[in-house]
Every structure is written in structure tokens, then in C-alpha cells.
Amino acid sequence: MSRFNKAFILVDPKVLSVEAHAERETDDHLQWHCSYSRGDVLSEARVVIGTLHGATKQAGFTVTIGSLFIETGVADTATDYQVAVQESEALETLYDLCRQQAAIVVGMLGLNEKFNVPWKAPEPELSVLEEREVGVDDQDDATELSNARGHENKTD
Numbered sequence: 359m360s361r362f363n364k365a366f367i368l369v370d371p372k373v374l375s376v377e378a379h380a381e382r383e384t385d386d387h388l389q390w391h392c393s394y395s396r397g398d399v400l401s402e403a404r405v406v407i408g409t410l411h412g413a414t415k416q417a418g419f420t421v422t423i424g425s426l427f428i429e430t431g432v433a434d435t436a437t438d439y440q441v442a443v444q445e446s447e448a449l450e451t452l453y454d455l456c457r458q459q460a461a462i463v464v465g466m467l468g469l470n471e472k473f474n475v476p477w478k479a480p481e482p483e484l485s486v487l488e489e490r491e492v493g494v495d496d497q498d499d500a501t502e503l504s505n506a507r508g509h510e511n512k513t514d
Contacts, residue, residue, distance in 0.1 A: 360445035365435050366427040368448040371455050374407065378419040378463040388412045390453060390480045393487045394427070394443055397436075403428040405487065406443065410456035410475075417469045421456045440484050453479035 388411070395405040403426040411420045427448050429435055435442035443449055457475050464473055 361433045362435065362442040362445040363447050364430055365433040365442045366446050366448035367430055368406075368451050369403065369426045369428055371423050371425040371452065373459055374422040374424050376419075376421050376459055376463050378417065378460075378467050378469065380417045380467060380469060384413055384415075386414050388475065388480055389483065390456075391483045391485070392443070392449060392452070393485045394439070395487045397439070400426075404439075406449070406452065407487065408449070408452040408456055408482075410453065410460055412460065412473055412475060414472050417464075417467075417472045419460050419464055419469075419473070421459045421463070423452060423455050423459065425452055425455075444482055444484055449482065450479050453482075 390408070390410055392406060392408045394407075397404065405424060406427045407422060407424040409420060409422040412418065425448075427443065427446075433442065457477075460473075460475060461470075464470055
């Protein structure tokens with residue numbers, strides 16, 4: 359058991375996106391990618407976002423869930439935060455949530471037999487979340503989305 363096993367409490371998980379399709383994909387693969395915010399974004403916690411992607415020759419799915427990881431104080435995570443996240447039960451729990459959401463969407467499409475998602479998380483690919491400035495293209499996309507939903511930009 360790792361000293362970081364109980365380093366975090368996973369709080370307030372939110373499904374950010376879910377998709378599945380029965381289209382031609384690539385060779386069979388399963389990817390588990392997680393990103394975490396820098397320490398100076400929030401004082402008591404860090405945002406951790408996990409994305410589970412799986413595909414076969416017949417179908418594919420992607421599930422992304424975000425959560426807060428609150429430090430328990432059981433272990434010093436400041437020295438190597440990435441290792442602490444990677445070896446924590448909180449990350450395994452985030453994987454479980456993604457796996458369960460994947461099972462739901464894959465089941466709704468009748469693709470259960472096409473996937474064998476393991477109970478234990480595969481080795482994660484970890485990275486730091488990078489901030490991004492909202493640019494003109496992002497504002498144009500938001501305007502298009504708003505208009506597509508039947509809202510007009512009104513200026514008084």
C-alpha cells in the first residue's frame with residue numbers, strides 16, 4: 359500500500375461529458391488520462407479531471423468527470439503531487455466513476471459485449487491543467503451555441 363493511498367478525499371464529482379458511438383474505430387485500446395490544477399488555483403483543494411477512452415474496431419466511448427481532491431493531511435503531497443495523485447485511492451475512485459458512466463452509455467447503445475473495461479484502473483497518463491485565455495474564437499463559439507439554442511444576443 360502506498361503512503362499516498364489516503365492522501366485525498368474526492369469531493370463533488372461532476373460528469374463533464376459522455377459519448378459513445380458504434381462507428382468504425384481503430385485497434386482495441388483503453389486510455390486513462392487525468393489532469394490536475396496547479397496548487398495556486400484553490401487554497402484547500404485541486405481540481406482533478408479524468409477522461410476514460412476506450413475503442414474497438416466496432417465502437418468507441420469517452421467519459422470525462424471532474425472532481426475536487428482535498429488533501430487529508432495523512433501524507434506530504436507537496437514534494438511530488440503527481441505521484442501522490444497517481445497512487446491515491448481518490449484517483450482510483452474517479453476511474454470507477456468514469457467506468458460506471460461508460461458502462462451506462464455503452465449499455466444504452468447495446469454495445470456491452472464490445473468492451474471489457476477492467477475493474478482496476480490502467481496506468482494513468484497525468485498532466486497539469488493549463489489555464490487558457492478566452493479568445494475571440496471562444497466568444498464566437500459561445501454566441502453560435504447561444505443562437506442555436508434559440509437565444510439572441512440582445513444589447514440594450
